[in-house]
Amino acid sequence: MSTPPRFDRGHTDDLMSFLAASPSPYHAVANAAERLEKAGFRQVAETDAWDASSGGKFVLRGGAIIAWYVPEGAEAHTPFRIVGAHTDSPNLRVKPQPDMGTAGWRQVAVEIYGGTLLNTWLDRDLGLSGRLTLRDGSYRLVNIDRALLRVPQLAVHLDRTANTDGLKLDKQRHMQPIWGLGEVHEGDLIAYVAQEAGVAADDVTGWDLMVHSIEAPSYLGRDKELLAGPRMDNLLSVHAGTAALAAVASSGKALDFIPVLAAFDHEENGSQSDTGADGPLLGNVLERSVFARGGAYEDKARAFAGTVCLSSDTGHAVHPNYSERHDPTHHPRANGGPILKVNVNMRYATDGSGRAVFAEACEKAGVPMQNFVSNNAMPCGTTIGPITAARHGIRTVDIGVAILSMHSARELCGADDPYLLANALVAFLEA
Known part of the structure; x- marks a missing residue:
């Protein structure tokens, strides 16, 4: 019963x-x-x-x-x-040397974690989260939950067959997000994350950081019978x-x-x-x-x-x-x-x-x-x-x-x- x-x-x-x-x-x-x-x-x-x-x-x-x-x-x-x-x-995770860039864009070097659907990370507002390991062996959680990163998709004018032959993404070349403009300086990303976490950059000796979509979970449908998140x-x-x-x-x-x-x-x-x-x-x-x-x-x-x-x-x-x-x-x-x-x-x-x-x-x-x-x-x-x-x-x-x-x-x-x-x-x- x-x-x-x-x-x-x-x-x-x-x-x-x-x-x-x-x-x-x-x-x-x-x-x-x-x-x-x-x-x-x-x-x-x-x-x-x-x-x-x-x-x-x-x-x-x-x-x-x-x-x-x-x-x-x-x-x-x-x-x-x-x-x-x-x-x-499955997501995108920050590499040990994260600072990179091309053609005046500042980018973050990421590695693909798990079997993610790569195209779902394109043209989304992305945040950064995870943990920092400090010099004393302790950890500090960090959650930068704002539009910090973006993986821009190639315009259809430069990929005329994307809608007919399918989008083809190279995990190394096409999935590195941008986070600004200017010259690339080693240590910039971790220094910024440390500041957001309220710790000194010199105290950070390791990190486990990953990208996340900042769009909030929501009910979906006429009668809100579905959940997207x-x-x-x-x-x-x-x-x-x-x-x-x-x-x-x-x-x-x-x-x-x-x-x-x-x-x-x-x-x-x-x-x-x-x-x-x-x-x-x-x-x-x-x-x-x-x-x-x-x-x-x-x-x-x-x-x-x-x-x-x-x-x-x-x-x-x-x-x-x-x-x-x-x-x-x-x-x-x-x-x-x-x-x-x-x-x-x-x-x-x-x-x-x-x-x-x-x-x-x-x-x-x-x-x-x-x-x-x-x-x-x-x-x-x-x-x-x-x-x-x-x-x-x-x-x-x-x-x-x-x-x-x-x-x-x-x-x-x-x-x-x-x-x-x-x-x-x-x-x-x-x-």
Whole structure:
């Protein structure tokens, strides 16, 4: 029997604020941490000894956050219920020597991150965000959220076949944004960013900076039934997972599992980093939680054997102009509810038993569920799901929200789907 939903369109309003305030993975985890702290969670350091206390805790490392809630009386072998997601999105990232220019234009040298749709970055007003590493080893977040940069497109007069033969972009030659006029001076960009961050340029010893569109998220359509915005792949899931974990921890309900949020960085380029899903971060946190509650290897093995992870990432809604690119019998639609992602070649980790887990959660939450399968003639993408399943031996189910324009600088989804997903995640974590 379904329970009343926890979230409504107000959740989508809050998602818009979260997207706007999270132009980089570092901002995303800081904003998720702030929301969890308001729900009573506390940060623990990886370098400290952990205790057996109950309550909500989280670990921050770079652009990743692992948060978990230990109920009163949880045993060392209590299994986990994990919502997995990722904080990074395809974009343009600043190179180590960023100052460059041609023909009197001052430009910023950027490298392409992930599988971005290059043309979506053309002729947009762009800001700059990320983090600075200071001489003392600390970090300073920076968000220059104004029209600072632009990647200008070549006029059609100089590319007469662009509309007939297609736009062809060279990643190196055509994607370097401009940010002014005049002579190029080494160190100018970082000096400017340091000033914006309120630190001395001489104190900056490293940086992880990226370009973002400054256009705010917005409702779209006659009835505002759609949501347009940046980085929904995959901050939509990070936001939903954070909201669901906070709601479960604050509910006062008895829990048979330890609910967890695992939001990783670097999914868009393979997850192989110390903050990616293919790294040791999640396994270390779960093991230390078991051991802090007095457990041994046997308890960890029992806990992992009973653990389930929902890997939540966006999938493809049927595109009205390219419907032939989709599987003819599986047509996920906007505002049709979260999708179950299936690929028998294990590009997604879902199997029949995993489907049953997610179907039960959706039924309990009173949320409709859809199925997503790729067209056999189109290569299938992948997620953190198979990586999590293989690395930790954890039963994993791939789910998400159907969107259009995936990997664009600005994506589109149904405005109801974010809160439908969040309600399903609450039901899953409470099971």
